[in-house]
Amino acid sequence: xxxKLILDTHLLHIxxxxxxxQLIEAHGDFSETAILGMQPRGIHLADMIHQKLxxxxxxxxxxxxxxxxxxxxxxxxxxxxxxxxxxxxxxxIENRNVVLIDDVLFTGRSVRAxxxxxxxxxxxxxxxxxxxxxxxxxxxxxxxxxxxGKDVTTLESQRVLVELEGxxxxxxxxxxxxxx
Amino acid sequence: MSQLSxxxxxxxxxxxxxxxxxxxxxxxxFKDVINRPIKKVPSLRDITIANVFFENSTRTRLSFELxxxxxxxxxxxxxxxxxxxxxGETLLDTVNNILAxxxxxxxxxxSSPGAPHFLSKHIDANIVNAGDGTHEHPTxxxxxxxxxxxxxxxxxxxxxxxxxxxxxSRVAIxxxxxxxxxxxxxxxxGPNTLLPKYISSLGVKVELDVMKALQWCDVANVLRIQxxxxxxxxxxxxxxxxLYYGINRRMLDQLDKKITIMHPGPINRGVELNSDVxxxxxxxxxxxxxxxxxxxxxxxxxxxxxxx
Numbered sequence: 001x002x003x004k005l006i007l008d009t010h011l012l013h014i015x016x017x018x019x020x021x022q023l024i025e026a027h028g029d030f031s032e033t034a035i036l037g038m039q040p041r042g043i044h045l046a047d048m049i050h051q052k053l054x055x056x057x058x059x060x061x062x063x064x065x066x067x068x069x070x071x072x073x074x075x076x077x078x079x080x081x082x083x084x085x086x087x088x089x090x091x092x093i094e095n096r097n098v099v100l101i102d103d104v105l106f107t108g109r110s111v112r113a114x115x116x117x118x119x120x121x122x123x124x125x126x127x128x129x130x131x132x133x134x135x136x137x138x139x140x141x142x143x144x145x146x147x148x149g150k151d152v153t154t155l156e157s158q159r160v161l162v163e164l165e166g167x168x169x170x171x172x173x174x175x176x177x178x179x180x
Numbered sequence: 181m182s183q184l185s186x187x188x189x190x191x192x193x194x195x196x197x198x199x200x201x202x203x204x205x206x207x208x209x210f211k212d213v214i215n216r217p218i219k220k221v222p223s224l225r226d227i228t229i230a231n232v233f234f235e236n237s238t239r240t241r242l243s244f245e246l247x248x249x250x251x252x253x254x255x256x257x258x259x260x261x262x263x264x265x266x267x268g269e270t271l272l273d274t275v276n277n278i279l280a281x282x283x284x285x286x287x288x289x290x291s292s293p294g295a296p297h298f299l300s301k302h303i304d305a306n307i308v309n310a311g312d313g314t315h316e317h318p319t320x321x322x323x324x325x326x327x328x329x330x331x332x333x334x335x336x337x338x339x340x341x342x343x344x345x346x347x348x349s350r351v352a353i354x355x356x357x358x359x360x361x362x363x364x365x366x367x368x369x370g371p372n373t374l375l376p377k378y379i380s381s382l383g384v385k386v387e388l389d390v391m392k393a394l395q396w397c398d399v400a401n402v403l404r405i406q407x408x409x410x411x412x413x414x415x416x417x418x419x420x421x422x423l424y425y426g427i428n429r430r431m432l433d434q435l436d437k438k439i440t441i442m443h444p445g446p447i448n449r450g451v452e453l454n455s456d457v458x459x460x461x462x463x464x465x466x467x468x469x470x471x472x473x474x475x476x477x478x479x480x481x482x483x484x485x486x487x488x
Contacts, residue, residue, distance in 0.1 A: 081485035
């Protein structure tokens, strides 16, 4: 199968703008809400959304990064262990609304680990999940997103490649696992 | 790289710089974990670890036990003082009996150099050397070098003087290997009777005058006099040792720079370190203790992730 572009830079910006509007409708001025980007790739999307929200709302919004490495359920089951990333949660999440952000939702296991990791920082009032790409019909756990950039139907043999790090050349691809 | 190249941590001599860097990186994230309100992660919830201590230890065993519990491992403790070793059981039989109870990892301290190496050839579990005689104490070296890295931002070119009883110290040997591998300059300083004859062959400077050592170094890693490992007298008295090799505030004030003071503990106060130094802003002794838990968490976590 050919490498297929799901979202190009232009479409990605429109998608992020729409997601931000949805977030503002649900969370108002974000005074009761914090954003948590999931390491490693969810943090780039979280940065983009955070920047856009602060510009639109003209207010400071709490942004943190959450690493789930030590909370995963596949440690010692993978060929290569996952490398740990930094967790930065410089605010209290106790009794606050949290929007958890990741680039791709696939099996739901990373989100399960993230919920576990987040509890180490307190008990939030409500947690919602925002993903850029929702891979449908692939869930191993009963986890569904509240805010979705794009729904994609994929095969097990395919993967979604997210290129967000560059900033100017953001692209989301659907590729076969063999292709790099 | 996210995996160690070895299944065991037997010493610093045979592990790679990349392994050490991975341990540092992982320890940084664990240090973050142990400073959170909930200091525990579920990573090793399906692992059982046996702490097998054939020699007395308080802080190392406590540090390992805390690291294991913070990784959610099941922990069993064994000490030879109240065991079948007293009845003549061999090391291999003792450990095999523990392993028959489905233990995955063994943290072992033994008075004989090479005991964990011997064990690693005969059993399947991951082994962590928690000190073997006067040979190596790898996790102490990793936490010491991690503490220097944290304080100075680098190990490259940092001048470290290891001062005191080098002859009976496994900490000194492991520290020399770790520091040299990571690019630090090393000097050993102590009375001639407490310096091994081979020591300069390890690529370290040797100094008998403690004041000269302090003037040279950025970090002074002061070792405890290992009275329990000395069958004969290596110096006339503790008072004389203290006079010639003890470090006090006046000596630090004479230096034209601020140096870092380290000590693996427990301190013989008034012998190798005076309280005015041990409790001063120069000392990072309690940071070493905190880093010890984080580094041991990193070692156990990474070893558990090595596939056979």
